[in-house]
Amino acid sequence: MQRAPRAPLARTLGHALVLAAATAAASAGLAALGLPSPALFAGLLVGLLDALALPRALELPRGTGTAAQAAVGVTIGTLVQLSTLAALGEHWLPVLLVTLGTLVLSLGTGALLGRHRDVDPVTGAFALVAGGAGGLVVMARQLGADERVVAVVQYLRVLVVVLSLPVVLHLVFGVRAQEAAPAADGGPPWAGPLLVAVCGAAGAWLGRRAHLPAAPLLGPMLLAAVLSLGGLADGVRVPGALEAVAYALIGLQVGLRFTPASLASAARVLPAALALIAVGVAGSAGLAALLSAATGLPLLDTYLATTPGGLYAVLAAAVGSGADATFVLSVQVLRLLVMLLAAPVLARALASGRFRRRRGSPPPGSPRR
Numbered sequence: 001m002q003r004a005p006r007a008p009l010a011r012t013l014g015h016a017l018v019l020a021a022a023t024a025a026a027s028a029g030l031a032a033l034g035l036p037s038p039a040l041f042a043g044l045l046v047g048l049l050d051a052l053a054l055p056r057a058l059e060l061p062r063g064t065g066t067a068a069q070a071a072v073g074v075t076i077g078t079l080v081q082l083s084t085l086a087a088l089g090e091h092w093l094p095v096l097l098v099t100l101g102t103l104v105l106s107l108g109t110g111a112l113l114g115r116h117r118d119v120d121p122v123t124g125a126f127a128l129v130a131g132g133a134g135g136l137v138v139m140a141r142q143l144g145a146d147e148r149v150v151a152v153v154q155y156l157r158v159l160v161v162v163l164s165l166p167v168v169l170h171l172v173f174g175v176r177a178q179e180a181a182p183a184a185d186g187g188p189p190w191a192g193p194l195l196v197a198v199c200g201a202a203g204a205w206l207g208r209r210a211h212l213p214a215a216p217l218l219g220p221m222l223l224a225a226v227l228s229l230g231g232l233a234d235g236v237r238v239p240g241a242l243e244a245v246a247y248a249l250i251g252l253q254v255g256l257r258f259t260p261a262s263l264a265s266a267a268r269v270l271p272a273a274l275a276l277i278a279v280g281v282a283g284s285a286g287l288a289a290l291l292s293a294a295t296g297l298p299l300l301d302t303y304l305a306t307t308p309g310g311l312y313a314v315l316a317a318a319v320g321s322g323a324d325a326t327f328v329l330s331v332q333v334l335r336l337l338v339m340l341l342a343a344p345v346l347a348r349a350l351a352s353g354r355f356r357r358r359r360g361s362p363p364p365g366s367p368r369r
Contacts, residue, residue: 019252040251045251051260060252067200067249070220071245074224074238075246077224078224078233080333094291095330098288099338102130107129116272118268122347130280131311151257157277161281192242203224288307291305301318305332
């Protein structure tokens with residue numbers, strides 16, 4: 001089969017400029033509505049519409065997603081302070097138990113999805129693991145799952161969580177996500193971009209050398225966190241414009257994956273997936289109530305800390321709603337690490353003889369008709 005010819009450069013540039021303008025406009029609109037992380041989800045919605053409306057969606061340049069993940073990783077890493085570790089350490093046992101409870105909840109709903117006739121057990125588990133959607137999609141292909149179904153269900157989960165987040169904040173907690181106050185200037189204007197460049201490149205390289213899951217995100221995040229905790233990046237923040245561009249690129253990358261073909265191949269799975277996503281969200285809210293009771297922390301803090309998806313949006317909501325962003329970040333990042341580190345072990349266990357595929361189900365990762 002011959003590959004489709006590349007679009008002319010002028011047409012590609014024009015397409016990219018239209019998407020950029022649409023994303024900027026959508027981001028401004030979502031921000032006006034008070035939705036958290038507007039750039040991220042503006043990019044997601046614009047990319048989704050582009051993928052569904054056109055026969056050939058725009059292909060982002062190679063390395064764009066990696067660079068954007070690195071910038072976001074550095075952004076998160078600079079937020080990790082000694083007070084963050086102290087907050088987590090004070091409540092380490094209930095936080096650890098709730099994190100493990102979230103893993104068990106994810107495995108339970110994933111096992112139920114794996115009983116669907118169009119989904120094998122490995123794909124079902126990966127599709128509903130609560131945390132690290134991008135890394136899980138990348139690992140799914142390598143570990144024998146159908147990455148198309150995993151991508152659709154994972155990003156559907158993130159979309160459901162994020163769209164419901166401002167509603168829950170307003171109706172249950174009486175708050176509305178708002179734009180965070182500008183970060184204090186802790187250095188010269190070039191300090192933030194330099195930190196992104198250094199930690200992005202070095203952190204991604206170190207992450208790959210250490211075989212870290214989702215290395216483009218977690219490597220820069222951990223390196224920036226170490227520098228922040230060590231006082232070498234004290235007060236340095238990623239510029240807001242650079243952060244917004246990174247969020248928008250990640251959203252576009254996600255949205256452009258929702259091609260008509262991939263959506264059609266997973267259409268039969270969506271009703272069951274939506275029901276199980278709702279179970280996961282409700283179960284996580286129950287774990288938040290238990291964590292609040294065990295630690296004495298406000299329910300708003302524990303709800304945001306245990307929300308099953310949308311790390312960037314949840315962090316933005318925590319800052320904008322006045323919640324304890326350091327605690328929310330700590331629990332969310334801990335869960336992200338646990339989920340991504342557990343995924344390869346889970347895949348090997350599910351692919352072993354103890355979890356045989358049912359007769360008639362397609363091999364994991366094989367093309368679906």
